[in-house]
Amino acid sequence: MNRIYSALSNIKFLRNSYTSKFLFIAFLGIHIPLLGLIGLIILHSQNIPPLYVFVTALIFTLLATAVTLYILNSLLYPLKQSKKTLEDFLNNRTLPALPLNYTDEAGILMQNIYLALTELERRIEEKKDLTRFISHDLRLPLLNLKIFSSELADSETMSPEKSKKLASMIAKCANEQEVLLEKVIEILDYDSLDILSDHLQITNINHLIESSIDSVQSTAGKKNIDIVFNSAKSHSVKASPALFTQVIKNILTNSIKFSYPGSVVQVNIIQQTNGIDIIITDDGVGFDPSHSERIFERLTKGQTGTAGEPSTGVGLYLSRKIIDGHKGTLTAKSAGIGKGATFLVSIPRN
Numbered sequence: 001m002n003r004i005y006s007a008l009s010n011i012k013f014l015r016n017s018y019t020s021k022f023l024f025i026a027f028l029g030i031h032i033p034l035l036g037l038i039g040l041i042i043l044h045s046q047n048i049p050p051l052y053v054f055v056t057a058l059i060f061t062l063l064a065t066a067v068t069l070y071i072l073n074s075l076l077y078p079l080k081q082s083k084k085t086l087e088d089f090l091n092n093r094t095l096p097a098l099p100l101n102y103t104d105e106a107g108i109l110m111q112n113i114y115l116a117l118t119e120l121e122r123r124i125e126e127k128k129d130l131t132r133f134i135s136h137d138l139r140l141p142l143l144n145l146k147i148f149s150s151e152l153a154d155s156e157t158m159s160p161e162k163s164k165k166l167a168s169m170i171a172k173c174a175n176e177q178e179v180l181l182e183k184v185i186e187i188l189d190y191d192s193l194d195i196l197s198d199h200l201q202i203t204n205i206n207h208l209i210e211s212s213i214d215s216v217q218s219t220a221g222k223k224n225i226d227i228v229f230n231s232a233k234s235h236s237v238k239a240s241p242a243l244f245t246q247v248i249k250n251i252l253t254n255s256i257k258f259s260y261p262g263s264v265v266q267v268n269i270i271q272q273t274n275g276i277d278i279i280i281t282d283d284g285v286g287f288d289p290s291h292s293e294r295i296f297e298r299l300t301k302g303q304t305g306t307a308g309e310p311s312t313g314v315g316l317y318l319s320r321k322i323i324d325g326h327k328g329t330l331t332a333k334s335a336g337i338g339k340g341a342t343f344l345v346s347i348p349r350n
Helices: 002-008 018-042 050-075 077-092 105-137 139-154 158-191 205-222 242-256 314-325
Strands: 200-203 228-230 236-239 264-272 275-282 331-332 341-349
Touching: 002 018, 002 077, 018 050, 018 105, 050 077, 077 105, 077 205, 139 158, 139 331, 158 200, 158 205, 200 205, 200 242, 205 228, 205 236, 205 275, 205 314, 236 242, 236 341, 242 275, 242 314, 242 341, 314 331
Parallel strands: 228 264
Antiparallel strands: 200 236, 264 275, 275 341, 331 341
16 A cells, blocks of 8 residues: 555544545645745845745745645545556456555545455355356256156056156156246345245255155166165254255265266264264265365366266355355265265254
């Protein structure tokens, strides 16, 4: 920040007023010629030539004007910096690097610009997250609909029982799609993936997990992967059913993608004092333990699945964001490459 502005901001009676800084400098600038003439009179108490007085007054006036204009121009630095910050954000999406410790009007302006631009950037990223959420989490139900309808159309010798089962699964997928679309519309109306308290309701987590497993069974079946759900009793917490179901689906889909054909994915629920833990474990490719946080970063592209499935890095990022909205945590760990992975979802009771 400009040294002159900073120096004047350290003067107590000028600290909180940008206008006072200008008036103070203007006051000094106006009185410099007067002070010069007073000094001249004191030094030459008599017989001062008029021309000498005129030249002295002119010199001091020009000097005072130059110094005053220079300082006043320096005092415009916060405004110029604010203008440059806005232009950098509009042109290059560069976040502001403005000082936030000044308390006059210019300082408050810089603080407000900083807060407005950082909030705008957060909103822009939220919009991107909403787009990713829609494109990523609506894909699985559509894929299942295509698989089930294809099976129903291609099998001429299918038994009535199998046809009825496939029709039921298609209806279930369509219903899940409808519920998810309603939730997406609600999120778009709210303009954020943050979860409000009125989004939450007492929810049977066992039912959500079972529904999630059903939704990914066709994907798991292609790789001959078994999904085993272990829970001795039912567990309920406050959650947004549609969003929480998407989290479980995303994690299960991730585990299936990176598991070897013929392996097992296990889902366990453990009752804790203040909530529940959902543990999803696979025996797949695993990851470097040092990457336990990196895999949750936005659009972190990793290796492809064991059957060549692409990985965008969106699912786990959005899943953690949703769990954060539930005041819970989503973590992952692995003993290393080729040693499987474990995902832990912890949700508080209230």
